Amino acid sequence: MRISLRHNSDYHALRTGDPTKIALDYSEDPAVVARSLPRRPAGERKTVLLLGANGFIGMHLLRELLLDTRVGKVYALVRPKGDQTGEARIARTARKYKMALPAMDKLVVFEAGYVEPRLGLDDARYEELLTSVDVVVDGAGATTHEYPYSRYRAEKVVPTVALAEFCLTKRFKTLHVIGSVGSEVYRQRRDFLRRSFFFQGYSRMKYVVKHLALRANRDGVPIHLYQAPFALGGPLTSFKDPGMEYSFWNMIGHMVQQGRTWESDARIPMVAGDVLARTVLDNALSEAPRAITYPVTPVTNAELATRFDLETVPWRTFRRDLIRANRVRPAEVDWKHPLSSTRRARQRAAFIRSLFPRCLPTALANIDAAAHTSPVVLGSTLEPIDVLEANARNIRKLAKDLPPEPTRESLAPAHATEPLPTAA
Structure with a gap:
């Protein structure tokens, strides 16, 4: 089974503002291939491949996967960096966000880059994933906005197509991609001509991924999309997140410094990282996952x-x-x-x-x-x-610019338990 993005169809969609221009080519009918592939019987524990496990959202996804009784094994792909092992990078991120991880006995970490052919793995490991994985959760991707679309295309759009092909090879697998609700800023052709922060290459990439995924899903490819908003810290990280790395917090900061906000009926999209992760995995591990999900808990x-x-x-x-x-x-x-x-x-x-x-x-x-x-x-x-x-x-x-904190009840959930020990 071969899947490819038709030559420059994504660029054509961005030029015209018409997402129907995005086209995929298949060597076989993906719906027929999906029905013919072996899959795990309903009720059996699943094997999950997680990409981006050492990122902020990835850490939440990893924790939920390790705790979920529906999951028997978790493979995590972590990009190699310097002398640090994949396990060390995961542990470092957990410490950074003060997140306690459960027992790691069902976790296998592979050091590889998923943007590379065959996920950057040797033949034996790649074959192991092809024949054993049931669910792929793609929580990897860029966190900066300043690059042109061409760079994000190589880092995310093309690898998403490759992952879709991976999911229809040797064994049926469902693919779950973390997109961005920010891609919804495009509604008219003139939106693609805007040059502000929210209309640059990053948002264009997310727009293409959204419509590519919806198109592939309609064609029978088991790809599912989560239009995530700003993911903030929750109780699991003691309400710590990437902070001023986010455009979100820069915007809030300017409002606070000015002592003003503006009149608006539109709500600001956000969600706590733990809520986002549970929403993704509840859908990903279900027998009939939704094609697109908006895990948003907005504020006004x-x-x-x-x-x-x-x-x-x-x-x-x-x-x-x-x-x-x-x-x-x-x-x-x-x-x-x-x-x-x-x-x-x-x-x-x-x-x-x-x-x-x-x-x-x-x-x-x-x-x-x-x-x-x-x-x-x-x-x-x-x-x-x-x-x-x-x-x-x-x-x-x-x-330092916020008003004094009023006396309120603790924000910790009523059902919170003692934290699990952080993995070494």
């Missing part, structure tokens, strides 16, 4: 305003005053290094304009509408605004 600007004591103003007023407050000023110039200091100030001002483009309310409205076309009930004992605040107070750069 009104909730932000109340919790952080922010003034609510019209969008144009908010953006105008934010841009003015962050213009390049002579006082910012270091006259010992005038060129470099001026360049940094201009980059900061440009970044803020890009974070808050004129079309931001429309983009958020598009995301909010998409995320609630097929709502999913997410199991969480915490209110989303409580999760957001708990994380914000863990970020030193943000916490």
